[in-house]
Amino acid sequence: MNFKFNSFLIIFLSILIASCNIDSKKESHSIAKKESKKPNIVIIFLDDSGYADFNPFGQKDVPTPNVQKLAEEGTMFTNFHVPQAICSASRSALLTGCYPGRTKVFGAHGPKERGLETTFPTMGEVFKAGGYKTAIFGKWHCGDQPETRPDARGFDESCGLMYSNDMWKYHPENPKYWGKYPIQFWENGKVTIEDVGIPEQKNLTKWYTEHAVDFINRNNNSPFLLYVPHSMPHVPIFCSKEFEGRSGQGLYGDVTMELDWSVGEIMNALKKNGLEENTIVIFTSDNGPWAAYGNHAGKTPFREAKATSFEGGTRSACIIKYPDRL
Numbered sequence: 001m002n003f004k005f006n007s008f009l010i011i012f013l014s015i016l017i018a019s020c021n022i023d024s025k026k027e028s029h030s031i032a033k034k035e036s037k038k039p040n041i042v043i044i045f046l047d048d049s050g051y052a053d054f055n056p057f058g059q060k061d062v063p064t065p066n067v068q069k070l071a072e073e074g075t076m077f078t079n080f081h082v083p084q085a086i087c088s089a090s091r092s093a094l095l096t097g098c099y100p101g102r103t104k105v106f107g108a109h110g111p112k113e114r115g116l117e118t119t120f121p122t123m124g125e126v127f128k129a130g131g132y133k134t135a136i137f138g139k140w141h142c143g144d145q146p147e148t149r150p151d152a153r154g155f156d157e158s159c160g161l162m163y164s165n166d167m168w169k170y171h172p173e174n175p176k177y178w179g180k181y182p183i184q185f186w187e188n189g190k191v192t193i194e195d196v197g198i199p200e201q202k203n204l205t206k207w208y209t210e211h212a213v214d215f216i217n218r219n220n221n222s223p224f225l226l227y228v229p230h231s232m233p234h235v236p237i238f239c240s241k242e243f244e245g246r247s248g249q250g251l252y253g254d255v256t257m258e259l260d261w262s263v264g265e266i267m268n269a270l271k272k273n274g275l276e277e278n279t280i281v282i283f284t285s286d287n288g289p290w291a292a293y294g295n296h297a298g299k300t301p302f303r304e305a306k307a308t309s310f311e312g313g314t315r316s317a318c319i320i321k322y323p324d325r326l
Helices: 008-019 030-034 065-073 087-096 123-129 198-218 250-272 291-296
Strands: 040-046 075-081 133-137 157-161 185-187 190-193 224-229 279-285 315-321
Touching: 040 087, 040 250, 065 250, 065 279, 065 315, 087 123, 123 133, 123 224, 133 198, 157 198, 198 224, 198 250, 224 250, 250 279, 250 291
Parallel strands: 040 224, 040 279, 133 157, 133 224
Antiparallel strands: 075 315, 157 185, 185 190, 279 315
């Protein structure tokens, strides 16, 4: 199925939520009966993942059974494009439904830079106003100032990094600059790890996933928006010790397998809590791979990669699952 621009997601979701409150006379229709409850929304948003990193989109060497299952049960969008092929711009578009040209969020924000202006409501604010529990566990990258952090932009719960995981003192090109701003790990508006290092990087995917599963378990009786923007597979890539060497295809393969595991854990939590049939699950990436990093970057069959306007940069794999509706 063809769709262009991830800005459509917030519009798509808003229409679905609004439809839940429409008084339909077609009560005999099975879909009308199921739509009496507001659907939950889960967005799994990878960082710099290549179009062909997972089995449904052409990956042959690394097993990704959970993403494969999601594709079989949902709908694959094979011509899905992001509005700008780089971190902050793509994320702000997802959060607001607005093009970067309107929000003036371009490129990738560094520490202390201007974030997404508060004049643009986020989906966290929109869904929270609609009675949803809201959470983000992962990479924010839309501003690290008090007024632009997740807890100020409509998210009840949050944890993760405020910007990219390569903006640290070990940056290969400019360690002195990035060393001035150590990566901090935030949780619910407070810094819980002052200086994220290699041990913490290895556990980011696991931590985000554990928080997501716990959130689902605690909110199984109320509608929720769960946004999981993973830090991986953005360089520098890391995986937990449980996945080291698992793929037989190097570190990038191991990282891919752990991300697939994360998808499986989230889907299993939905099923365990009886929420699978009334949950919209969206799986995609902010942009294409950072091809300059060779075997530490993902795969794409298209021209060029991240940070370009060619298809290799803007065209991302996308799967949406909404049982009996899509």
